[in-house]
Amino acid sequence: MLTAFPTDSDCRAYLANIRWTGKAVCPHCKDKEKKVYSYKNNRLYKCSGCKKQFSATVGTVFESSHVSLKKWFVAIYLFSSHKKGISSHQLGKDIKVRQATAWFMLHRIRHAMNNDRSFKGMLNTIVEVDETFIGGKAKNKHKNKRHKGTQGRSTLDKAPVLGMVQRNGNVITFPIKRLHADAMKILIKLKVDPSAIVMTDSYRAYNGLSERFNHKVINHSAGQYVNGDIHTNTIEGFWSQLKRGLDGIYHWVSRKHLFRYCDEFEYRYNTRKISEVERFNRVLTHSFNTRLLFVDLIKRKTKR
Numbered sequence: 524m525l526t527a528f529p530t531d532s533d534c535r536a537y538l539a540n541i542r543w544t545g546k547a548v549c550p551h552c553k554d555k556e557k558k559v560y561s562y563k564n565n566r567l568y569k570c571s572g573c574k575k576q577f578s579a580t581v582g583t584v585f586e587s588s589h590v591s592l593k594k595w596f597v598a599i600y601l602f603s604s605h606k607k608g609i610s611s612h613q614l615g616k617d618i619k620v621r622q623a624t625a626w627f628m629l630h631r632i633r634h635a636m637n638n639d640r641s642f643k644g645m646l647n648t649i650v651e652v653d654e655t656f657i658g659g660k661a662k663n664k665h666k667n668k669r670h671k672g673t674q675g676r677s678t679l680d681k682a683p684v685l686g687m688v689q690r691n692g693n694v695i696t697f698p699i700k701r702l703h704a705d706a707m708k709i710l711i712k713l714k715v716d717p718s719a720i721v722m723t724d725s726y727r728a729y730n731g732l733s734e735r736f737n738h739k740v741i742n743h744s745a746g747q748y749v750n751g752d753i754h755t756n757t758i759e760g761f762w763s764q765l766k767r768g769l770d771g772i773y774h775w776v777s778r779k780h781l782f783r784y785c786d787e788f789e790y791r792y793n794t795r796k797i798s799e800v801e802r803f804n805r806v807l808t809h810s811f812n813t814r815l816l817f818v819d820l821i822k823r824k825t826k827r
Contacts, residue, residue, distance in 0.1 A: 534592035535566065539579040541807050550582040550812075551575045584631040584810040594618040598628050599806050604799040607768035608787060627817060633783045634815040635806055636790040646689040647716040651758040652723045654702060656681040657769065657781060682778045684785060687714055688758045693793045696785040698778075704728040722753055761792055 528534045539547065547559040549570035557572035569576050580586050585595055597618050601609055609617075611626035618625070658681030683702050688694040695714055699706065707728050712735060715721060721736040723729040724743045732738040739753045748754060765788045769776055776784050794802045 528593060528596050531592045532564065532566075534596050535579055538583075538585075538592065538807065539565065541804065542579060542583075542811055547579075549573060549575065550577055582812055582814065584635050584814060586814055588628075590618075590620060590624065590628065594620065595628070596803075598625070599632055600799070600803050602629060602632055603791070603794075603802045603806055606791065607764075608772045608791075610772050627820065630780070630783060630820055631815045632806065632810075633787050635810040635813055637783070637786040638813040639790065639805065639809040642693045642789070642793040643695065644693075645716045646687055646692065646695065646714055647719045648692070649690045649752075650687055650715050650719045650721050651690065651755045652685070652687045652711060652715075652721055652729065653755050653758040653762070654683055654685050654707075654726070654728075655762045655766075656683055657698075657766070657776065658682055682781055684781070685710060686758050686761060687711065688761060689719075690757055694758070694761050694789055696782075696789050698781045698785055702728055704730070708732065722755055724755055761788075764788065764792070 528537060546555075547561065547568050548555050549557060549559060549568075549572065552570060552573040552575075554570075554572050557570055560569045560571065561567070562569070567576055567578055580588075580592070585592060588595070598614055601614065601617060609629075611622050611629055614620075614629065615622040615625035620628075683699050685697045685699055685702075685707055686694060697710055699710075704727070708731065711721070711732065715736065717735055719736060720739060721732055722739045722741065723732070725740050729738070729740070741747055741750055741753050741755060749756070765785070768788055769784060773784065794805065797805070
């Protein structure tokens with residue numbers, strides 16, 4: 524990555540080429556017919572229509588950032604290529620920025636990943652559905668951080684996440700406040716094609732799915748984990764990857780930002796069949812027309 528983009532000018536030219544494929548378009552008026560003039564070695568542009576100046580970074584995750592594009596490119600490559608992610612502490616050391624700056628950069632990159640809507644379509648054929656809890660076991664926590672009655676499926680100190688994965692296809696996750704059967708079924712109906720075969724465990728919240736889907740159940744409570752092609756091993760494998768990343772790399776994730784981390788691991792899983800360079804280019808492509816402001820990132824309530 525360092526040899527491919529040795530200077531900021533190289534990064535800027537590469538970004539402009541991916542964004543406009545040779546012909547700059549004003550991000551303000553978005554009129555493709557208006558002529559755009561470039562100057563200062565293609566660092567700045569001016570639209571002949573609205574007369575406004577702009578650069579290749581306007582309207583992207585890089586806009587108004589004091590971090591060089593070269594460091595941004597390295598950050599995106601490292602972040603997207605690591606199977607379990609990279610912490611803000613480590614990224615800060617690698618690209619020589621403050622930990623707080625690296626933390627904000629990583630969230631901006633996650634925001635760009637979530638902007639790739641091609642993975643948010645309907646799931647079909649065989650779809651496995653399962654739920655998990657993020658937060659760790661109460662017995663492993665300090666005594667003053669334990670809550671009474673937090674065994675099993677308690678959401679007092681654990682955050683539930685609903686997941687759906689199409690076999691040999693994409694995964695979709697939904698951090699939710701609690702395991703409400705009706706809400707879970709609504710999400711499943713929104714994201715799973717009616718023609719799909721839906722496979723779940725025997726959790727009671729999935730009762731009634733047979734009214735809309737061909738619903739197959741594997742009974743984990745009876746020690747049954749595989750019955751022919753009926754199982755939920757694919758989605759459970761994704762949960763294992765997600766938890767190893769959260770526990771091993773990030774160590775702790777707040778409920779407020781959990782959906783961003785789920786988006787990150789979701790994106791890596793859904794791009795597992797492409798190369799690291801293709802994934803890097805894909806993140807760059809979806810960094811346009813989306814910009815996460817710091818004030819929105821740290822505000823008390825965050826909407827997905």
